Amino acid sequence: MEILSSRLILRPADYPTTLRFYRDALGLAIAREYPGGTVFFAGQSMVELAAHGGSAGPSTFHGALWLQVRDLQDVQAELTRAGVPIVRASQQEPWGLHEMWIADPDGVPIVLVQVPADHPLRRDTR
Incomplete structure (x- = not known):
């Protein structure tokens, strides 16, 4: 395929x-x-x-929308100014990525991610 x-x-x-x-x-x-x-x-x-085809009830979406950003602190400040509720504030995960969680109006989880310069996603060029 x-x-x-x-x-x-x-x-x-x-x-x-x-x-x-x-x-x-x-x-x-x-x-x-x-x-x-x-x-x-x-x-x-x-x-x-x-x-x-939208639903009248809560979202049945299982998973999350993953969006990579350049500067997570700037994005968090921008979303806060726009009145977007932050589900989970920016933090570094054990796997090295910086993540922040928000949700869309239907509750679809959105993970905003910053990949640090020293993270394997940047170093491994395969």
Whole structure:
């Protein structure tokens, strides 16, 4: 099987609120819009919000959206100013990454990650 591209599709309960969160609070750039949906750039991937098929209840999403940032302290300050609740403040994990947790309006976990300069993800060029 040859994979040509990929994206994460979310079907939020409240499309306009979730659209504002990803577009305005997180500042993701819009890749394209279509009737009933918006696709955002998210590093090497895409996040798509589809207005159709959303649930009226809590999210049944199992997993997390992982977004790498350059400076986690700056991002934490920016999100705090924007009124985004921080689920777990920035901290260095035992595996060496700096992580902070937030959630979108449907409760989808979002892990914001800074990879330190000395971390194997930066040193290993395979």
